[in-house]
Amino acid sequence: xxxxxxxxxxxxxxxxxxxxxSSVMPAHATDKTYDFAIVPKSLNNPYFDLxxxxxxxxxxxxxxxxxxxxxxxxxxxxxxxxxxxDLITRGIDGIAISVADAGSVxxxxxxxxxxxxxxITFDADAPSSKRQAYVGTNNLQLGQYLGExxxxxxxxAGTYAMISGGPAAxxxxxxxxxxxxxxxxxxxxxxxGSPTFCNDDSALxxxxxxxxxxxxPNLSAIVAVGGWPLFTENAYDAFYxxxxxxxxxxxxxxxxxxxxxxxxxxxxxxxxxxxxGQQPYAMGAKAMDILLQLKEGKxxxxxxxxxxxxVTKDNIEQFMKK
Amino acid sequence: xxxxxxxxxxxxxxxxxALSHVNFTVAPGExxxxxxxxxxxxxxxxxxxxxxxxxxxxxxxxxxxxVHFHAPVDARNVGIExxxxxxxxxxxxxxxxxxxxxxxxxxxIGPFQLLDHAAMERRSAELxxxxxxxxxxxxxxxxMSGGQRQAVAIARTRLAEPKLILMDxxxxxISVRQIAEVLALIGRLRDQGIAVILISHxxxxxxxxxxxxxxxxxxRVVANKAIAATSPQEVTGLITGAVEMA
Amino acid sequence: xxxxxxxxxxxxxxxxxxxxxxxxxxxxxxxxxIIISLIAPTFLTFGNLSNVLTNFSYVGIVSLGSxxxxxxxxxxxxxxxxxxxxxIVTALIFQALGTTGLAHIPGAVMALSVVGGMVVGGFIGLCxxxxxxxxxxxxxxxxxxxxxxxxxxxxxxxxxxxxNITGADSDLFFRLTDGTLLGLPVPLVYxxxxxxxxxxxxxxxxxxxxxxxxxxxxxxxxxxxxPVTGIKAGVYVVSGLTAAFAGILVAGWLGSVPxxxxxxxxxxxxxxxxxxxxxxxxxxxxxxxxxxxxxLIEVIRNGLVLAHVNTYWQGTFVGAIIxxxxxxxxxRSRRLH
Numbered sequence: 001x002x003x004x005x006x007x008x009x010x011x012x013x014x015x016x017x018x019x020x021x022s023s024v025m026p027a028h029a030t031d032k033t034y035d036f037a038i039v040p041k042s043l044n045n046p047y048f049d050l051x052x053x054x055x056x057x058x059x060x061x062x063x064x065x066x067x068x069x070x071x072x073x074x075x076x077x078x079x080x081x082x083x084x085x086d087l088i089t090r091g092i093d094g095i096a097i098s099v100a101d102a103g104s105v106x107x108x109x110x111x112x113x114x115x116x117x118x119x120i121t122f123d124a125d126a127p128s129s130k131r132q133a134y135v136g137t138n139n140l141q142l143g144q145y146l147g148e149x150x151x152x153x154x155x156x157a158g159t160y161a162m163i164s165g166g167p168a169a170x171x172x173x174x175x176x177x178x179x180x181x182x183x184x185x186x187x188x189x190x191x192x193g194s195p196t197f198c199n200d201d202s203a204l205x206x207x208x209x210x211x212x213x214x215x216x217p218n219l220s221a222i223v224a225v226g227g228w229p230l231f232t233e234n235a236y237d238a239f240y241x242x243x244x245x246x247x248x249x250x251x252x253x254x255x256x257x258x259x260x261x262x263x264x265x266x267x268x269x270x271x272x273x274x275x276x277g278q279q280p281y282a283m284g285a286k287a288m289d290i291l292l293q294l295k296e297g298k299x300x301x302x303x304x305x306x307x308x309x310x311v312t313k314d315n316i317e318q319f320m321k322k
Numbered sequence: 323x324x325x326x327x328x329x330x331x332x333x334x335x336x337x338x339x340a341l342s343h344v345n346f347t348v349a350p351g352e353x354x355x356x357x358x359x360x361x362x363x364x365x366x367x368x369x370x371x372x373x374x375x376x377x378x379x380x381x382x383x384x385x386x387x388x389v390h391f392h393a394p395v396d397a398r399n400v401g402i403e404x405x406x407x408x409x410x411x412x413x414x415x416x417x418x419x420x421x422x423x424x425x426x427x428x429x430x431i432g433p434f435q436l437l438d439h440a441a442m443e444r445r446s447a448e449l450x451x452x453x454x455x456x457x458x459x460x461x462x463x464x465x466m467s468g469g470q471r472q473a474v475a476i477a478r479t480r481l482a483e484p485k486l487i488l489m490d491x492x493x494x495x496i497s498v499r500q501i502a503e504v505l506a507l508i509g510r511l512r513d514q515g516i517a518v519i520l521i522s523h524x525x526x527x528x529x530x531x532x533x534x535x536x537x538x539x540x541x542r543v544v545a546n547k548a549i550a551a552t553s554p555q556e557v558t559g560l561i562t563g564a565v566e567m568a
Numbered sequence: 569x570x571x572x573x574x575x576x577x578x579x580x581x582x583x584x585x586x587x588x589x590x591x592x593x594x595x596x597x598x599x600x601x602i603i604i605s606l607i608a609p610t611f612l613t614f615g616n617l618s619n620v621l622t623n624f625s626y627v628g629i630v631s632l633g634s635x636x637x638x639x640x641x642x643x644x645x646x647x648x649x650x651x652x653x654x655x656i657v658t659a660l661i662f663q664a665l666g667t668t669g670l671a672h673i674p675g676a677v678m679a680l681s682v683v684g685g686m687v688v689g690g691f692i693g694l695c696x697x698x699x700x701x702x703x704x705x706x707x708x709x710x711x712x713x714x715x716x717x718x719x720x721x722x723x724x725x726x727x728x729x730x731x732n733i734t735g736a737d738s739d740l741f742f743r744l745t746d747g748t749l750l751g752l753p754v755p756l757v758y759x760x761x762x763x764x765x766x767x768x769x770x771x772x773x774x775x776x777x778x779x780x781x782x783x784x785x786x787x788x789x790x791x792x793x794x795p796v797t798g799i800k801a802g803v804y805v806v807s808g809l810t811a812a813f814a815g816i817l818v819a820g821w822l823g824s825v826p827x828x829x830x831x832x833x834x835x836x837x838x839x840x841x842x843x844x845x846x847x848x849x850x851x852x853x854x855x856x857x858x859x860x861x862x863x864l865i866e867v868i869r870n871g872l873v874l875a876h877v878n879t880y881w882q883g884t885f886v887g888a889i890i891x892x893x894x895x896x897x898x899x900r901s902r903r904l905h
Contacts, residue, residue: 043879043880068876070873070879071879072879073879073880073882073883074832075828076828076831076832077730077822077826077828077829078818078822078826078829078830081821081822082619082623083873083879085619086616086619086870086873086874088615089610089613089615089616089619089874090610090873090874091610100826101730101824101826102730102824103730103731103732103822103823103824103825103826104730104822104823104824104825104826106823106824107821107822107823166728167727167728167729168728168729168730168826168827197728372791374791393793394790394791394792394793395793398793404791406791409788410785410787410788410791410792411785411788412780412781412784412785412788412789412851413784413785413851414780414783414784414851414852415777415780415781415784419777419780419781423777423778423781423788423789423792423793423794424778424789424792424793424794425792425793426774426777428774435773435774436768436772436773437771437772437773437774437777439772478792
């Protein structure tokens with residue numbers, strides 16, 4: 001008898017805990033309050049925290065929109081598809097997805113559209129799917145800006161290596177393209193073994209940076225098309241200290257995408273030459289606007305770019321004030 | 323005419339000579355006790371007869387034919403059954419399942435061979451009745467007492483009508499009342515013409531039931547005498563080495 | 569006087585199946601479903617149940633194979649990677665054959681692709697099985713190494729890119745892997761069929777009994793003539809095949825195979841087996857347990873999403889349930905001794 005009680009007790013406690021930590025149940029919506037979901041590639045990437053913040057703020061501003069931030073903990077295409085399916089079942093009013101794998105997400109997007117749910121992508125696109133709009137960075141331009149900033153900081157052409165997140169990510173591939181366009185015209189050479197892929201993992205990214213220098217001691221520049229190696233200040237500091245003389249003298253130059261707080265601190269200390277930031281906050285906010293427009297039956301532009309921030313030592317003070 | 327004939331058997335593991343120059347015979351319907359201290363070579367002896375591994379030297383003859391056992395199943399096939407010291411039972415299976423392990427009974431359903439649970443349970447119940455043991459065939463071995471587990475291990479040997487049963491310390495881990503029953507059972511086996519090799523360290527048991535006793539010390543046979551022609555004191559001396567040979 | 573004058577049978581609820589861990593967990597699952605239905609009424613909608621039943625079937629199918637391995641006191645950590653590689657190979661063969669003459673024979677491309685994927689899974693299982701049963705390496709280390717080898721192959725073969733399933737026979741493939749049969753999602757039908765097959769094999773064939781015997785007392789099994797090496801190797805082959813099959817079904821659901829498909833799934837699969845009652849020490853387990861364990865994990869995941877709970881809590885809950893399940897089972901057996 002006791003053990004039945006134990007089982008029931010454990011179950012009950014588990015579910016009471018669920019109650020205790022669950023967010024407030026959605027108030028029975030009046031016809032006008034829309035529940036939009038924003039689904040990042042993974043919850044454990046600080047970059048998407050900004051999208052969440054932008055999304056929440058815009059929802060508050062709009063007044064009749066609720067922003068639900070939900071996604072897989074680690075980057076996992078199947079888990080992302082599952083999350084989207086559950087949202088469709090839940091009767092969500094609209095979905096914005098940062099796509100982990102463009103191929104896997106086609107069918108579930110089609111399912112959602114068939115159920116009448118507005119679906120857009122943000123940050124990472126699935127261009128051949130039934131998504132109605134993409135809001136994100138002009139990635140080609142981001143790559144070009146990175147190239148231009150490198151040339152500004154390191155006028156003599158040399159050899160360079162790039163760090164990317166994953167070979168299947170369209171947005172990252174566009175950036176690689178942009179960098180190559182600008183740098184090859186200026187006489188720079190990309191070494192073999194570039195780009196390395198760090199799977200969006202900061203620890204792996206910084207390791208790859210170190211390995212690149214070990215394997216190519218005379219490397220002139222490293223271009224990170226995503227900020228992963230710089231997300232952890234301490235780890236990047238260690239890298240900088242190891243190559244302090246080369247970086248300070250300008251023999252080795254590092255430029256990176258994204259403008260997260262950790263990266264800005266590094267820029268301030270002169271450990272990285274330039275940052276080209278995306279505006280994930282703006283993406284999150286705009287996603288809400290576009291979904292609301294679609295819900296209200298308006299037509300939208302299928303491709304919408306948010307701006308880029310180019311930050312160097314010269315303008316970092318004003319940028320950080322924003 | 324001997325049923326089992328080991329001539330000049332030797333077994334070495336690297337530097338250790340576990341058995342040397344062992345000569346041993348068992349006649350049909352004879353009960354031979356095998357005694358010796360730890361390290362005397364008794365378990366190696368059992369394993370060679372049971373077919374777990376072959377001897378390094380010497381020949382094994384069973385039923386007047388030279389035999390080479392490559393696996394325990396070969397020994398079983400010629401009519402040798404073994405009740406191991408640890409009984410070799412799978413705790414998570416029932417008594418019936420253990421008895422029939424490796425020799426399951428089947429029935430045909432279409433093109434498939436499925437287990438015939440009913441038949442196996444019936445036969446197991448029969449065997450337990452013969453052994454005068456109140457063991458339920460469907461009960462898990464995990465839940466059984468020492469005596470019941472012993473009954474399962476012994477019942478297993480009765481499946482194939484063996485000619486020789488080798489028992490390794492069968493009375494070591496059971497109750498006093500059950501010892502008497504196991505000894506009575508061994509007597510009944512002899513009456514049916516089955517030969518028994520009884521490995522035991524319990525003097526009273528050996529002297530009560532065995533026809534002959536063989537003593538081993540440090541891998542060699544130091545005595546091979548009819549029970550009537552020896553005494554517990556002499557056998558003890560042989561085991562410890564106080565008496566060299568007899 | 570009979571031997572058993574002071575022994576009677578245990579009461580019905582402490583005997584047989586009802587005293588097993590599987591029974592307790594089944595009860596917990598039932599309670600959970602009831603409670604979730606009350607909190608989130610959308611749980612019981614046809615659409616949601618369809619998703620839940622489909623999703624848990626993938627893990628359930630692999631848990632069947634994993635349970636078989638665990639019964640022999642072994643473990644297979646490579647199942648997630650095997651799911652991935654089999655799916656990738658199937659998709660690649662689809663692409664390769666789609667442009668050949670075989671595309672004109674209906675079903676040929678699909679059949680060969682699926683067979684190719686299954687062969688990969690079976691082969692990985694065979695490697696595991698031989699290393700463990702013949703050479704005698706420990707299951708944990710062997711399958712851990714295989715996990716990395718196979719996952720590495722997934723990335724190496726695809727260059728990190730996803731592989732789309734398109735062209736000849738792809739619609740047929742999607743219908744057979746992601747369609748419905750009599751209203752039930754197809755993966756669930758496969759799960760039920762395989763579970764029934766496994767139940768018959770385990771409880772009504774000699775081979776099945778030998779699997780339990782090896783887990784209970786491998787030495788005894790060997791002495792009684794059970795072909796221990798063959799069976800031990802065989803269960804890993806089955807594990808590889810179930811992983812391959814599930815991987816192929818997931819490929820059908822996604823329509824495209826990312827290089828990191830099923831990355832890390834092995835822990836979920838083993839958790840499902842263990843929660844369902846398979847004992848890592850060997851000798852205990854069954855298909856019903858595999859199904860109940862997988863269902864429990866999926867119902868928790870789905871319930872948390874529907875109840876608007878932060879996704880991060882999923883892992884914590886599943887872990888707590890694993891411990892709770894074996895804890896309750898320990899309490900029960902301690903009471904008996």
